[in-house]
Amino acid sequence: MPNPVICTISDACCGCGACSAACPKGCISMERNGLGFSFSIVDPEACIACGACERACPAIGERSVDQLQLVSWAKSDSSELLDRSSSGGMFGLLARNVLSEGGVVCGAAFDDGCRMVHHVLVDNEAGLDALMRSKYVQSSIGKEVYRGVRNAIRSGRRVLFAGTACQVAGMRGYLGKLGESDLFLSVDVICHGVPSPELWSRWIDYRGEAFGSDVRDVNMRNKTTGWLSYSTAYKHVAEKDNAGGIESQVYGEDWYMKAFLSNASLRSSCLACPAKRSSGSDITLGDFWGFQNTHPEVDCSKGVSAVLCNTEKGERAFKAISRLTVNGPTTLDEVIVGNPSLISSVCPHPKRDEFLNDVASGSSIPDLMAKWKFRQSLRQRVRGKLSAFKRRLKKLQILD
Numbered sequence: 168m169p170n171p172v173i174c175t176i177s178d179a180c181c182g183c184g185a186c187s188a189a190c191p192k193g194c195i196s197m198e199r200n201g202l203g204f205s206f207s208i209v210d211p212e213a214c215i216a217c218g219a220c221e222r223a224c225p226a227i228g229e230r231s232v233d234q235l236q237l238v239s240w241a242k243s244d245s246s247e248l249l250d251r252s253s254s255g256g257m258f259g260l261l262a263r264n265v266l267s268e269g270g271v272v273c274g275a276a277f278d279d280g281c282r283m284v285h286h287v288l289v290d291n292e293a294g295l296d297a298l299m300r301s302k303y304v305q306s307s308i309g310k311e312v313y314r315g316v317r318n319a320i321r322s323g324r325r326v327l328f329a330g331t332a333c334q335v336a337g338m339r340g341y342l343g344k345l346g347e348s349d350l351f352l353s354v355d356v357i358c359h360g361v362p363s364p365e366l367w368s369r370w371i372d373y374r375g376e377a378f379g380s381d382v383r384d385v386n387m388r389n390k391t392t393g394w395l396s397y398s399t400a401y402k403h404v405a406e407k408d409n410a411g412g413i414e415s416q417v418y419g420e421d422w423y424m425k426a427f428l429s430n431a432s433l434r435s436s437c438l439a440c441p442a443k444r445s446s447g448s449d450i451t452l453g454d455f456w457g458f459q460n461t462h463p464e465v466d467c468s469k470g471v472s473a474v475l476c477n478t479e480k481g482e483r484a485f486k487a488i489s490r491l492t493v494n495g496p497t498t499l500d501e502v503i504v505g506n507p508s509l510i511s512s513v514c515p516h517p518k519r520d521e522f523l524n525d526v527a528s529g530s531s532i533p534d535l536m537a538k539w540k541f542r543q544s545l546r547q548r549v550r551g552k553l554s555a556f557k558r559r560l561k562k563l564q565i566l567d
């Protein structure tokens with residue numbers, strides 16, 4: 168009976184779903200484990216050993232290192248776009264450019280009352296906002312999304328696909344030669360890793376219960392107190408005896424974010440990432456952490472991006488939007504100093520397995536919070552204090 172290599176990779180599977188979309192017999196299903204992470208399951212009875220799944224899979228085989236054409240710092244010249252983005256608003260500008268030419272954009276959006284994150288396709292500006300901003304939970308990509316990307320390119324439309332490096336590698340594996348078309352532009356984000364979808368959906372339910380009304384929207388990179396001291400903002404639905412409103416937890420105080428940044432809730436594949444600097448993406452985007460120290464003359468209070476153009480196509484796309492940005496040259500080393508996740512996988516929390524066992528065995532959020540404190544690092548404490556100070560200052564200005 169056929170036994171494709173994807174059946175043997177176990178924890179190396181990053182859950183991108185490319186194999187399932189590529190299988191001509193439709194015999195690979197994506198199934199969630201107790202943490203909500205999806206893994207591929209092959210029906211051996213239906214498999215014809217064609218190898219399409221292995222060719223698409225980012226976790227199998229050697230990957231060539233992305234070549235750097237240009238590295239830049241950049242931020243949108245629109246403060247409205249900066250407010251709506253996690254970093255310097257580069258994704259929004261690239262997306263608007265593609266949409267203005269009748270193209271399609273594919274990225275991660277919340278679903279099911281913010282409990283889940285899925286990749287979706289949009290072809291208009293109104294739909295774009297849902298794709299913007301980082302959602303720190305694994306996004307799933309269904310077969311219909313893979314096919315939607317392929318069909319749009321085949322019909323002559325430009326497509327911008329954005330996601331984590333493994334998702335870009337999976338999409339490129341699925342598209343094969345079509346992925347080299349000038350119509351296809353891929354963007355990967357510098358990736359720390361992706362947390363458990365099960366933990367996230369339980370956390371959202373808990374936030375709803377704690378506040379007294381359901382969560383309607385989440386901004387995990389709220390910049391009200393600045394880009395460096397961002398907060399997580401939960402917008403609640405107004406209900407009968409509740410006016411709704413926004414609940415905000417500053418950087419380093421939100422328990423879910425503490426679990427994420429302590430590397431306790433990440434997927435196993437993220438501990439030995441198969442796609443860092445080798446996704447084949449045209450552009451890599453990230454926060455340019457540390458930029459404020461090397462470029463104090465530039466106002467980066469609302470965010471600044473590190474932009475790595477890995478291909479000529481990527482460089483052309485960045486140049487097409489650069490008149491709408493403030494930007495300048497930099498080096499790969501400068502980006503890596505504040506952002507080691509660009510090239511290295513993170514070290515897991517020393518008790519990650521125990522924490523994830525607790526999540527998978529169904530512990531409630533209050534029980535998890537009581538047992539797992541995830542104490543902040545010194546850097547996080549300083550950022551938290553800075554953020555609280557800024558909020559106080561803002562209040563005083565309002566009173567004045």
Ligand SMILES: Cc1cc2nc3c(=O)[nH]c(=O)nc-3n(C[C@H](O)[C@H](O)[C@H](O)COP(=O)(O)OP(=O)(O)OC[C@H]3O[C@@H](n4cnc5c(N)ncnc54)[C@H](O)[C@@H]3O)c2cc1C
Nearest residue numbers: 252253254255256257258274275299300302329359453454
């Ligand atoms: C899980 C995750 C971890 C990250 N880790 C780092 C890091 O360690 N260092 C760093 O510098 N930057 C990291 N980033 C990237 C950073 O947060 C910004 O997304 C990036 O700088 C782009 O910002 P922007 O202002 O250009 O656009 P934004 O409008 O903020 O664009 C966000 C983009 O990310 C995509 N996206 C959002 N959530 C997900 C998701 N769950 N899965 C896949 N794609 C998603 C959206 O589709 C969109 O394309 C991470 C992002 C994610 C999603």
Ligand code: SF4
Nearest residue numbers: 190214215217218220
């Ligand atoms: S080898 Fe071919 S038929 Fe078998 S699971 Fe992989 S893609 Fe499907």
Ligand code: SF4
Nearest residue numbers: 180181183184186224
């Ligand atoms: S293609 Fe993606 S989902 Fe399928 S086995 Fe490989 S890593 Fe896992």
Ligand code: SF4
Nearest residue numbers: 332333358360437440
């Ligand atoms: S760290 Fe690597 S494996 Fe994990 S989500 Fe990011 S790109 Fe994928």
